[in-house]
Amino acid sequence: MPVAPRFPPCPHPIGVLGGTFDPIHYGHLRPALELLEALDLAEIRFVPCRIPAHRGAPQITAEQRLALVRLATAGQTGFVVDDRELRREGPSYMVDTLASLREDFEDIPLCLIVGVDAFRELHTWHRWRELSQFAHIVVMQRPGPSKSFVPVLEEFIAPRMADSAALRQRLAGGILFQPVTQLDISATYIRALLARGQSPRFLLPETALAHIHERALYRSLPTLTSVTS
16 A cells, blocks of 8 residues: 655744733733743744734834833743834735745744734635635644634634644644643733832842833833832
8 A cells, every 4th residue: 555655844943922021021921932852842932023013103213112022022932022013014914924024034934923813813804814814823722621702713713723733834824722820910900000100029030120121111200220229
């Protein structure tokens, strides 16, 4: 009986984690590290958006948010900061970002990383059906069974369900639900603490927090004299 040909796997996939990062915090960083290791990704590219397409304007500039992301990810092997959305005019649509990344990485699988809450709204994204043409979609969720989605998403998911091994068998097109530790940390809460002159220490990296205090970001109160008090 003839043996079916075996094709070599693709290179290790590249994860793509977009967001406003207003500011970046451990709720972004810890799940990203778990995905990097669990899925054996080559890297995860943090892509701060320039102009959010699905929410209000950030409280600080894109350049300031980019600086915080650079500080927060510095020193972690496999974390890469990608500023391509800041170099593009107009709203930051993920489909355009993935198309740009596909041009740069023609033969490497891409994995768009989204939280389960964001994934529930995927059908409202710009040209959302095209996302799977450029990348796999990895949905971060808490351990346990996933809840149902709106019918149009259920129809989209069904033929694309994949396991972690499948992410290296083709360049795009799969959907994987991956359990991660989801820390209940909100950028909105961090901004509120800063606006009240209270400390959000231990919610985000100390390097990013120090930069926030040095630049008096997110608040009009006098800068705190020490981030360790």
